[in-house]
């Protein structure tokens with residue numbers, strides 16, 4: 001097996017119960033290098049629980065996770081972040097009153113060089129603005145001024161800032177939970193294009209989505225979750241939307257994992 005065949009992120013036998021509710025039951029997961037992997041499933045199928053486990057927000061009761069073949073154990077979102085996993089949550093974690101540059105560096109602010117930054121923790125606004133501009137430009141996000149407060153941006157631009165932040169700090173992969181759920185058609189397009197550019201830059205993306213046309217447009221592979229576990233993995237070229245929905249709802253049994 002070459003290095004390229006080793007999944008970037010892999011999980012086996014993940015389980016998680018909340019009291020009597022079995023949110024995840026012996027679930028598997030594989031994310032390959034350079035792909036957009038969509039995760040789809042009915043309401044309550046356990047997608048969020050899976051993503052929370054992969055991003056360190058929830059500790060599973062059982063199962064193992066590997067990154068590039070190496071076993072990892074995330075006890076907190078910080079553990080996952082330190083490993084290069086960035087997550088964009090549904091409820092946008094942006095600070096509306098702060099400007100775009102400050103939002104990009106939220107929690108990871110750059111300090112002024114030397115004693116001023118080290119001892120007095122003075123922020124380096126110039127460096128953050130320059131880096132924010134560079135990041136947004138490199139991702140093709142068109143925002144006139146990074147000193148603009150985020151609350152003055154459209155929903156699509158805000159989401160683009162959140163996604164750009166994840167892409168800037170995610171060194172291994174980015175997880176996005178329904179990034180277009182609250183957006184209109186034109187704004188969704190902006191974010192989908194951005195996801196594609198992130199993938200093309202070499203950063204694999206896990207995309208949780210209910211939007212089947214978007215999934216079929218952008219995903220390289222589709223992980224179908226059902227009743228707390230992975231029911232199948234299909235490719236948009238080889239399976240139809242109807243087939244995916246049938247597996248999702250249990251109307252059809254998966255024909256075995258096609259990839």
Ligand SMILES: Nc1ncnc2c1ncn2[C@@H]1O[C@H](COP(=O)(O)OP(=O)(O)OP(=O)(O)O)[C@@H](O)[C@H]1O
Pocket residue numbers: 018021022023041042043044045046047048049050
């Ligand atoms: N913190 C929790 N406490 C109790 N039950 C939970 C908790 N989180 C999830 N569950 C339950 O676990 C099951 C799976 O939920 P999860 O949110 O992972 O599904 P989902 O596929 O993301 O659903 P949706 O698409 O509706 O967001 C559901 O029955 C849910 O009610």
